Amino acid sequence: MKDTKHDFQSVTDRHDTNCLKWDFFKDDLPMWVADMDFKVAPAIEKAILKRAKHPVYGYTIVPDELFDAYISWWDRRYGFRMSREDMAYSIGVMPSISSMIRCLTDVGDEILIQSPVYHVFFYVIEDNGRKVLENELIYENGEYKIDFNDLDEKLSKVKMMILCNPHNPIGKIWSKEDLARIGELCRKHDVVLISDEIHCDLTDPGAKYNPSESLDNVITCLSPSKSFNIAGFQSSIVHTKNKELLDKIKTQMHIDNSDSCNVFATSAVTAAYNDSEEWLDELREVLYENKMTVKEYLTNELPVIKLVECDATYLLWLDCSDLKVPSKVLSEFLRTNQGLFLSAGIDFGQNGDNFLRMNIACPRELLDDGLARLKAGVIALNTINKGLY
Known part of the structure; x- marks a missing residue:
């Protein structure tokens, strides 16, 4: 990880702050709604x-x-x-x-x-x-x-x-x-x-x-x-x-x-x-590193899921078509089995049903946790489906 002037790696507990992301559904690790788990710029x-x-x-x-x-x-x-x-x-x-x-x-x-x-x-x-x-x-x-x-x-x-x-x-x-x-x-x-x-x-x-x-x-x-x-x-x-x-x-x-x-x-x-321009430019570096982390992890640890190449936002679009499971079913299984909340692709249109959306705007500790839960969930689902992928 590159050194930054600002802190993008400390985990801030957002529970009990009336936070939509962390308090509304009470999931262990919410990586769905588009807000970041970083502290705002000091200014x-x-x-x-x-x-x-x-x-x-x-x-x-x-x-x-x-x-x-x-x-x-x-x-x-x-x-x-x-x-x-x-x-x-x-x-x-x-x-x-x-x-x-x-x-x-x-x-x-x-x-x-x-x-x-x-x-x-x-x-x-x-x-x-x-x-x-x-x-x-x-x-x-x-x-x-x-x-x-x-x-x-x-x-x-x-x-x-x-x-x-x-x-x-x-x-x-x-x-x-x-x-x-x-x-x-x-x-x-x-x-x-x-x-x-x-x-x-x-x-x-x-x-x-x-x-x-x-x-x-x-x-x-x-x-x-x-x-x-x-x-x-x-x-x-x-x-x-x-x-x-x-x-x-x-x-x-x-x-x-x-x-x-x-x-x-x-x-x-x-x-x-x-x-806060300097803060934003550092943020972009952190988000890019997070994206590369996800890309490398999927390639090496979970090749059944593919990252759709992108150049903007902190929301990754994950191609899960090889899993042969509807996105809503997959999303709900990850929540119940692993406490990981990713957005079901079908919410973005019928042609999104083979995908999940993942918010990576978080400290590396949370990102690594999310990737591990994603892998564990896919392995568990594959066991239930008797090794279809």
Whole structure:
């Protein structure tokens, strides 16, 4: 393991903190939901403690300071310059998408997503009375690609497409060429394109994601919540150059009461983007080492499971097709037999049923424990199935 200035190896006990990951299901080792078991960057902790010392926690406005932090971050990290007038505040990416579904589509409309994809996309569409239309990604030779012929045909049937860039759960950074082609097809069919880019900072060292903002017909959802492990502060923005769409979105988010600001959010966000860049870059190194650890372990100890190659996020997509067991059955068996909770691939779409999703954003001690439990669970299942693999 490489030396780091910040501590990414100490295990922090998160039990009894009303923690969704560790307290809700009471599993021994939860490696499912997308939050990290690392301490936040020191600058963020310092900023929160400073704000907490002021003993009044009333209603809070969203200051320009917060938007300036976003603008500076995207400019220096990705070479994209945003304008304040093109941005709107929201309590989260999924609340933003929910509001956009309500104000830019009608009940009964189909909305296109690319499965396997973040499971909440399915819920937010269906819970708003719309229908899911899937442009299933093509999985060949261990890699995913877009079926553009199918995408072209299905975009003719919808008003909205929701893109995930980088893509969760497959961890793929979409190329500039892929993004340009998606943008062209959405323009061709007059489709509103929403891009969830919440994992954009979590790329392999030396790799950078390609902002969808280069397209002139996209609405982008951004947040530091995954990159800096501050999802509990519920803070994000929506960005688009289309003023007409932005005005509609702002109105809907106000109706939905999703445009208010947590009293600590500005402190957390500004400290993340302005003062925690070194921490993030060290984190990316740690996550890459964890991924290589998993890859080596599977190759040497558990070759029946294969790691799908990826270049972003801390969520690994594991190809378990050789096990010949439905992902929900496999996931539940690992929980009951080993106390290990990995996400069942079918939650991300029917074409994800041969896979499990594994969160590796944790100290090495927990990762090693998780891999050992995974192997033990597969061995136990194979014994029950009388050596089918």
